[in-house]
Amino acid sequence: MTDLKRLSGNWNYPTTVRFGIGRVRELPDACAELGMHNPLLVTDSALAELPMVQTAVGACRAAGLGCAVYSEVQGNPVEGNVSGGVDAYRVGGHDGVIAFGGGSGLDAAKAVALMVGQSRPIWDFEDREDWWTRVDTRALAPVVAVPTTSGTGSEVGRSSVITDQRDHTKKIIFHPRMLPAIVIADPALTAGLPAHITAAVGMDALSHNLEAWCSPLYHPMAQGVALEGMRLIHDWLLAAYRGGDDLEARAHMMVASTMGATAFQKGLGAMHSLSHPCGSVLGTHHGLTNAVVMPYVLAFNRPAIEDKLTQLGRYLDLPGTGPDAVIDWVLKLREDLAIPNTLAGLGVNESQVETLAPMAALDPTAATNPVPMTVDSMALLYRRAIGGELGL
Numbered sequence: 001m002t003d004l005k006r007l008s009g010n011w012n013y014p015t016t017v018r019f020g021i022g023r024v025r026e027l028p029d030a031c032a033e034l035g036m037h038n039p040l041l042v043t044d045s046a047l048a049e050l051p052m053v054q055t056a057v058g059a060c061r062a063a064g065l066g067c068a069v070y071s072e073v074q075g076n077p078v079e080g081n082v083s084g085g086v087d088a089y090r091v092g093g094h095d096g097v098i099a100f101g102g103g104s105g106l107d108a109a110k111a112v113a114l115m116v117g118q119s120r121p122i123w124d125f126e127d128r129e130d131w132w133t134r135v136d137t138r139a140l141a142p143v144v145a146v147p148t149t150s151g152t153g154s155e156v157g158r159s160s161v162i163t164d165q166r167d168h169t170k171k172i173i174f175h176p177r178m179l180p181a182i183v184i185a186d187p188a189l190t191a192g193l194p195a196h197i198t199a200a201v202g203m204d205a206l207s208h209n210l211e212a213w214c215s216p217l218y219h220p221m222a223q224g225v226a227l228e229g230m231r232l233i234h235d236w237l238l239a240a241y242r243g244g245d246d247l248e249a250r251a252h253m254m255v256a257s258t259m260g261a262t263a264f265q266k267g268l269g270a271m272h273s274l275s276h277p278c279g280s281v282l283g284t285h286h287g288l289t290n291a292v293v294m295p296y297v298l299a300f301n302r303p304a305i306e307d308k309l310t311q312l313g314r315y316l317d318l319p320g321t322g323p324d325a326v327i328d329w330v331l332k333l334r335e336d337l338a339i340p341n342t343l344a345g346l347g348v349n350e351s352q353v354e355t356l357a358p359m360a361a362l363d364p365t366a367a368t369n370p371v372p373m374t375v376d377s378m379a380l381l382y383r384r385a386i387g388g389e390l391g392l
Helices: 023-033 051-062 079-091 103-115 195-214 220-242 247-266 270-282 286-315 322-336 350-362 364-368 375-387
Strands: 009-012 016-019 040-042 068-070 097-101 143-147 159-164 169-174 182-185
Touching: 016 023, 016 247, 023 051, 023 143, 023 182, 040 051, 040 079, 040 103, 051 068, 051 097, 068 079, 079 103, 079 159, 097 103, 103 143, 103 159, 143 247, 159 270, 169 270, 182 247, 195 220, 195 247, 195 270, 195 286, 195 322, 220 247, 220 286, 220 322, 270 286, 270 350, 270 364, 270 375, 286 322, 286 375, 350 364, 350 375
Parallel strands: 016 182, 040 068, 040 097, 097 143, 143 182
Antiparallel strands: 009 016, 159 169
């Protein structure tokens, strides 16, 4: 048994991270370090009712900070969730943001911190060409991020995924300074997370590391981070799934999540391209959707990634050889985590492919898939994932 006190550290990669069990108690100090006197804690509506949020708010207030809560954030955050947070920030006279929660809460909070200083609409800052240079950086709000799940790694990301309800697409809002200045990563906050959520977010972390590993772009540093992130997931995800209070497993999975979001600056791929439209149009859970489509994308990309999958299988010491070892591991992992085999299990059907495939082909994550993607190839993948045909 690992001494849990040793699973602690102060890191500066890619931002300042205070990692360790119980370190959420340092939240007031982190806010003060960034000059906050009256932070706005942004989270989702379900989390806002839990004791961990009330404890965090109470700690800030006890330290003399005028902390308030904004929780109008849905599972796939939309523009209205962000604009509502901006209004709350301005009305309350706040001077910083505490991003508290899973990927949705963190993404919405970072977008609020960006938009409180802007006069242009949020869609003007989509991650396209050099649109990030449009941001007026003089009034960006400082952010302390406190993740409560181990999936998206949004706490170390420079962007937010926000759904544009005008065309039901997920858009990536980006600026380098959206990266939170301080992260408090306390694995104890993920203890007791329901097993099915642990499974979905854990597979999201795997998808980030795995797609970064398979991306054709050249980024050896991200490559190394992704590889070790997948080893942690291989060794600890099932333990976290089976033991909600296993803090050692929870700690390693929280690190793996952060590593995935650090690594995917190297690029993502068709797992995310397929998942984003399902989330924006049908409301499916992002990590769960990534988990369902994962083996279908690996099989489709296999000719371009055989060497990388072979190397990964060796690093993880998987039974078998070559790409089959990794694909078989993913299939068995999904089964052990009780994740559906097909998109049909998430309510996606054949009649929706005509709508979803063009959206997937235009998704920015498609550009770094190892195999060039078209509308037709996205449609093929959707049909395989709905019908349960790997295409091997």
